[in-house]
Amino acid sequence: MILSFHPRIRGDVNLSLSINALFSEHQADLMADADLTVVPQRIKAHQYRFCRERCKLLFPDYRHRFGFEGKYGNIELFRMFNAPYPRTEAYMSVNAFMERHTREGIPRLGFPFVVKSDTGGGGWGVFLARDKKELQEILKKLADIRRHPTQRFIAQVFVPHGGRDLRVVVIGKSFYTYWRCQPDPQEFRNNVGRGAFIEHDLDSDLIYKGVSCVRAFCERTGIDLAAFDLLFDRSGPDPEPLLSEINFLFGRKGVGGSDSFIAHVKEAVDQLAQTL
Known part of the structure; x- marks a missing residue:
């Protein structure tokens, strides 16, 4: 039944x-x-x-969704399963950041680096710190508990992605991919809400690498309904995928819209039912 x-x-x-x-x-x-x-x-x-x-x-199998919420939780999960991700420092609060770096100085990531609040989507709460002055302005924003209620955040090395990131959507045993391409060279965030557009037929070799990376992670975690964002360092000739974020609630435009998404979910349920 x-x-x-x-x-x-x-x-x-x-x-x-x-x-x-x-x-x-x-x-x-x-x-x-x-x-x-x-x-x-x-x-x-x-x-x-x-x-x-x-x-x-x-x-869906959400054993590794709850308890690993937010961008901070994503990093904990990546570390737990030894997944590839950009070099990252995680902080419980701005105060924790200040206490750590009063002793150690600024993060060893080197400017510029990306700062991400724990919650938010569409590029909200994601900042690029180019120098100490910008970093201080970002920390003031993150200290506002009304806008950032969990207070947690991460600092992540800036990956020169060339204005693209790969989204890999897993639904059951199937994987769907598309690139989010940012035409504005002044905008480092590749969110559709920040002006990026969707492309499906680019860099098939990198898509293969990205899907292989996500498939391996899903096999270990049991995750079967989520959207993974992956970055590739375009400064080298043969970049490897880096897991940036996991989204358990995500836009459906890249997989053909809501009706197409639901059709994929139905197919996944039917496949599970056949194993009973």
Whole structure:
């Protein structure tokens, strides 16, 4: 029996999932009886934990989503599984940064380097520190608890990506790729919301490397629904992929829009169902 809490994925039994709501005893019994339970991307951490304790098989697999939230959590996950990523320093707060570097000086990354707040999307909360003055301005912004409630952030070596990054979307056992290309040489962020455009048919050799990297990471972590952003250092002749971020909630334009995305999710659920 397939139980679905997803509004657009039909199962043998279909239920709705309210934001922050608890599950009823009847719903818990259905989870225990189901061979496969499907949940939406916007499920909350406490809801997912409840499902994990009761379900035989759960899609998506978010064991390594909750507990590793934000860009800070991404780095913890990359380190845990020895994945390739840009050289990074992680901080619990601006105060932690100041305490560490009062003793050690500025991060050993060297200017320019990228500073990323823990939360935010579309390039929000991502800054380029070119010198000490810019770094101090960035730290003042990150210290604003109203705008940056977790207070955590990372500093990451600037990768000369040539105005492109590769997004690899995993849905079940399938991988979908596209490049985000930034035409503005003054803008280091390759987000579509920052003026980047999508291209699919570029650098097939780098796409192959990127997919291989993400596939290996997913095999180790169980992640089966997420968008990975990868950087390539274009200063060398044969760049290797570096994992930049994992997005469990992501835009769907690059995979053909919402209808196409849902079709891919349905296909992934069908493939899982065939293994039961």
